[in-house]
Structures are given as structure tokens and as C-alpha cells.
Amino acid sequence: MITQYAFIETLRVRGIFVGPAFLIGLLYLIELSFWSTATNDNPIGHYNRADIIHYILWSVLVFQLTTVAGLTDSLSEYIEEGQIERFLLLPKNLLVFFLQYGVGQLLARIFLFSPFILGVIFFSGTSPTLWLLPAFLLAGLIINICFTFALSCLTFKFRDAYAFVIIKDTLAWMLSGALIPLDLFPLVFQRVFQFLPFQYVAFMPTQVALGIFNWRSFIPLLIVLISMILIANILWLRLSKSNQGYSNHD
Amino acid sequence: MSIELTAVSFDYQVRSITTAPWYRNLLRRKEVSVNIYHELDFSLNQPATIYGLLGKNGSGKTTLIKLMTGILQPASGRISVLGEDPVKRSKKLLRQIGVMFGHKSMLWPELSLQENIKLFEHIYRRTYNVDILTTKLQQLSLVEVLDKPTKTFSLGQSVKANLLIHLLNQPKLMILDEPTIGLDVESAIALRKTLIDFCQKTRAIVLITSHNMMDIAEVCDQVHFVKSGRIESVEALPFQSTQERAKYLESLFL
Numbered sequence: 001m002i003t004q005y006a007f008i009e010t011l012r013v014r015g016i017f018v019g020p021a022f023l024i025g026l027l028y029l030i031e032l033s034f035w036s037t038a039t040n041d042n043p044i045g046h047y048n049r050a051d052i053i054h055y056i057l058w059s060v061l062v063f064q065l066t067t068v069a070g071l072t073d074s075l076s077e078y079i080e081e082g083q084i085e086r087f088l089l090l091p092k093n094l095l096v097f098f099l100q101y102g103v104g105q106l107l108a109r110i111f112l113f114s115p116f117i118l119g120v121i122f123f124s125g126t127s128p129t130l131w132l133l134p135a136f137l138l139a140g141l142i143i144n145i146c147f148t149f150a151l152s153c154l155t156f157k158f159r160d161a162y163a164f165v166i167i168k169d170t171l172a173w174m175l176s177g178a179l180i181p182l183d184l185f186p187l188v189f190q191r192v193f194q195f196l197p198f199q200y201v202a203f204m205p206t207q208v209a210l211g212i213f214n215w216r217s218f219i220p221l222l223i224v225l226i227s228m229i230l231i232a233n234i235l236w237l238r239l240s241k242s243n244q245g246y247s248n249h250d
Numbered sequence: 251m252s253i254e255l256t257a258v259s260f261d262y263q264v265r266s267i268t269t270a271p272w273y274r275n276l277l278r279r280k281e282v283s284v285n286i287y288h289e290l291d292f293s294l295n296q297p298a299t300i301y302g303l304l305g306k307n308g309s310g311k312t313t314l315i316k317l318m319t320g321i322l323q324p325a326s327g328r329i330s331v332l333g334e335d336p337v338k339r340s341k342k343l344l345r346q347i348g349v350m351f352g353h354k355s356m357l358w359p360e361l362s363l364q365e366n367i368k369l370f371e372h373i374y375r376r377t378y379n380v381d382i383l384t385t386k387l388q389q390l391s392l393v394e395v396l397d398k399p400t401k402t403f404s405l406g407q408s409v410k411a412n413l414l415i416h417l418l419n420q421p422k423l424m425i426l427d428e429p430t431i432g433l434d435v436e437s438a439i440a441l442r443k444t445l446i447d448f449c450q451k452t453r454a455i456v457l458i459t460s461h462n463m464m465d466i467a468e469v470c471d472q473v474h475f476v477k478s479g480r481i482e483s484v485e486a487l488p489f490q491s492t493q494e495r496a497k498y499l500e501s502l503f504l
Contacts, residue, residue: 001368001369001372002369002372002373005358005361005365005369008360008361008365009358009359009360009361012360012399013360083354084321085316085319085321085349085351085354086351086354086356088319088320088321088339089319089321089344089347089349090344090373091341091342091344091345091373091374091375092341092373159265240339241323241337242323243321243322243323244262244263244322
């Protein structure tokens with residue numbers, strides 16, 4: 001029910017399509033022209049020009065699908081400004097509530113971006129693992145929401161903890177693989193990335209869409225997914241009990 | 251079925267900005283502790299009673315509500331609401347209490363009132379009684395806006411719509427923090443009537459804070475004043491007419 005209404009609500013917000021669609025268009029323009037020029041004469045790593053174009057077409061789109069703004073992005077602000085009451089009083093686990101809401105938003109974005117998605121599938125050709133993409137988008141979304149949710153919970157203990165969310169969002173642009181394929185980084189970095197949540201937000205679903213997904217990376221995904229859910233939930237349950245109520249002490 | 255606060259103390263931290271030159275405050279952060287309640291004892295224990303809570307701005311009325319609902323945790327002391335510790339925020343307890351903070355809306359803005367009703371029916375795991383729903387919609391004059399997005403509601407409609415959903419949940423404890431602030435006379439009267447009706451029919455405990463003496467004088471059976479971290483009770487209001495009761499409360503307030 002929450003997912004269903006989040007889907008409806010997201011579709012009803014005017015301009016919900018315009019912002020992300022503009023961003024996708026802009027990123028395609030910048031990224032594709034950069035990588036196209038960079039790979040004009042020589043391939044970079046194992047990416048030749050066609051490979052990198054296919055990668056960017058998917059990664060930019062995937063990042064916009066797994067990074068949904070909304071309730072979770074504002075959680076830190078709600079805590080800081082004393083507007084968290086309406087969530088604290090809900091007879092429902094807030095993380096589950098936010099995840100259900102996020103899934104509704106993801107479905108709405110998939111629906112809205114379906115022309116883009118179909119265009120990219122048509123352009124890059126179907127891959128043998130494309131059918132796995134919805135599951136990986138869902139996993140990426142859950143990891144992303146849990147990450148933001150966990151950092152936002154720190155606001156219960158520290159003022160201005162929204163800075164952590166800003167840092168995470170900034171790092172996500174670089175370390176998720178949305179703009180630069182992560183397998184172009186040195187091997188030691190790639191090993192570290194495997195245990196960070198970022199790559200599951202864009203790089204991994206993109207690999208699935210391109211058909212170069214390795215089943216061996218499924219176990220780290222599950223570990224990160226379960227860990228993030230547990231961390232976010234534990235932080236919420238523990239820290240929300242020490243709510244300071246920074247404002248509205250009337 | 252009662253609300254008991256025993257020896258409750260609560261203080262919160264505020265960032266202190268000293269009178270020193272501004273650049274000294276940039277890196278040095280000083281937090282000071284502000285005490286609101288110290289060893290407070292307070293109880294609401296009569297079903298089918300509307301309690302009023304009066305106090306000046308900043309006296310701690312909202313803080314008291316937040317302590318009673320588990321939003322804030324007391325530094326010391328014990329709070330029991332309907333037999334449970336509110337800080338644990340058990341789903342069972344949360345389904346039995348309804349809290350409205352002034353204008354703050356819990357409705358989803360892009361959904362219609364009808365859709366919001368269905369949504370909260372799901373969240374609170376209730377099956378709303380159609381007869382009660384129809385009656386309440388009429389009492390609160392919300393029938394004509396049932397299929398409109400709640401973001402288009404006026405302030406009065408929004409407050410009434412939030413109240414409607416809380417009342418449909420049939421809470422055993424209903425708390426309203428300044429519910430009539432900014433409402434027109436008609437909406438305020440409708441809200442008061444609906445509350446009295448709800449309290450009598452469901453035998454719930456209702457607690458209202460307001461700066462409007464008419465609200466308190468008309469609907470409340472008992473009134474409590476919050477003054478300097480203590481609560482003073484007025485067990486029974488001596489007058490029959492609402493105007494006289496309001497004037498009496500005003501004199502006590504001042």
C-alpha cells in the first residue's frame with residue numbers, strides 16, 4: 001500500500017521528470033563527449049569506444065534510478081528541525097516505511113524513464129543478464145537509502161550531521177561508477193570498493209545491464225545489503241531514543 | 251488506563267553564543283543545559299475526560315507532550331502511558347495514541363483525502379467504520395474535499411483532516427497541541443464539538459494545549475497550568491457559562 005501510494009504520489013509531482021531528465025541529458029552530453037574523445041585512438045583499460053559509450057549510457061541512467069530524493073534525503077533535516085515527531089509516532093518501523101516509499105519512487109522513475117531505458121536497450125543490444133537488472137536496481141536503491149538513513153540517524157547525537165549525508169552524496173558521484181567505470185581504478189582501490197556500498201548503487205547494476213556480471217560478486221552484494229539494513233535499523237532504534245529535540249521546546 | 255509521570259526531570263542542550271567577538275564563537279562551541287522539568291509528578295487518569303494544559307510560551311507544554319509520547323526521553327524519572335513505557339515506542343502503544351502538533355500535517359500532500367484515509371487505515375492496521383467515517387466527514391465539513399489533493403487544503407481543512415484520521419484510529423489517548431491556532435470561528439467550533447463527541451463516545455482521555463481560553467473553557471473538564479516547571483491543577487471550573495470560565499482561566503493565567 002505504501003509503495004503503491006508512493007508510486008502515485010511521485011507521478012503526481014509536477015516536474016518530477018524534468019529535473020532528472022535534464023540531468024541525464026546533461027551528463028550524457030558531457031560524459032559521452034569526454035569518453036568518446038578519450039577513447040578515439042586508444043582504448044582505456046579494457047574499454048574501447050563502443051564499450052565506454054554503452055557503459056555511460058547505462059551508468060548515468062542507473063544512478064538516477066537508484067538515487068531517489070525524498071523522505072530519506074530530508075531525514076537529517078527533520079531530526080535537526082524537530083519535525084521528526086510525525087515519523088516517531090507512526091506505528092511502523094521507519095526504515096521499512098522509507099524503503100517501501102523508496103521502492104514506489106523507483107517504480108515511478110522506471111515508468112517515467114521507460115523511453116530512455118528502452119532506447120538504451122535498443123542501442124546497446126540486450127545482454128544475457130538484463131533480466132537481473134530490476135533485482136540489482138532494487139538492491140542498489142536499498143543500500144543507498146540505508147546508507148543515507150544511517151548517516152541521518154547520527155543527527156540524533158550530533159548537530160549538523162547533514163554534512164555526513166552531503167559527503168556521502170558527493171563521494172557517490174565519484175565512487176559509485178556513475179561517471180567513471182570502477183574497473184579503471186587501480187586494483188587495490190577496486191578491492192576496497194567491493195566492501196563499500198557505493199559500487200552497488202551504479203557500477204554493479206550497470207555491469208548486469210551490460211551482461212558482464214560475475215556471479216562471484218553476488219556474495220559481497222548480499223553481505224553489504226544485509227549489513228546496511230542492519231546498521232541503519234540498529235542506529236535508528238538506538239539513536240532515536242536519545243532524541244534531543246533541538247527545537248520547539250515550548 | 252492512565253498516564254503517570256513520576257519524578258520526571260528533563261533538560262536539553264542549547265548552543266550558547268557568547269558576547270565575545272564573533273570569530274571566537276566560530277570554532278569554540280559551548281553547549282549549555284536548560285532545565286525544563288525537575289522531579290515532576292503528574293497524572294491523567296480519568297477516562298472520558300478532556301484535560302486542558304495551559305502555560306505561557308516556552309513554559310514546556312509541548313515538551314511535556316513529547317515526554318508523554320516517547321518523542322523525548324526524560325533525564326530521570328518514570329513515565330507510564332496506558333501501562334507502557336512510551337520511550338520504547340511499541341507499535342501497540344502507538345496505535346492507541348493520537349497526537350496532533352498544531353499545523354504539522356501527517357497527510358501525504360499529493361494524495362486526496364480519500365487516498366490518505368486508505369493509507370492510514372493500512373498504516374494503523376484498522377478497518378475504519380463507514381458510518382463513523384461518514385459522520386465525522388460531515389461533522390468536520392470535509393465531504394466536499396474528499397477527492398481533492400490535501401496539498402490544496404486550507405489551514406482549517408488540513409487541521410480537520412488530520413484530526414479526522416486520528417479520530418478514525420479510535421485512540422485511547424488523544425493529544426492536541428494548539429489545535430485551533432489560525433482556525434476560523436466555524437472550524438474551531440466544529441473541532442471542539444467533534445472532540446467532545448469523540449471523548450464521550452469512546453471514553454478516551456483527551457489532552458489539549460491552547461492559548462485560546464475559549465477552547466479550554468468550552469471543552470475541558472479539568473485544567474492544568476504549567477508554571478516554572480511545575481504543574482498546578484484546577485480540578486473543577488466554578489462557572490457554567492463558557493465566557494465566565496474563560497475569564498476565570500484568564501485571571502488564573504495572569
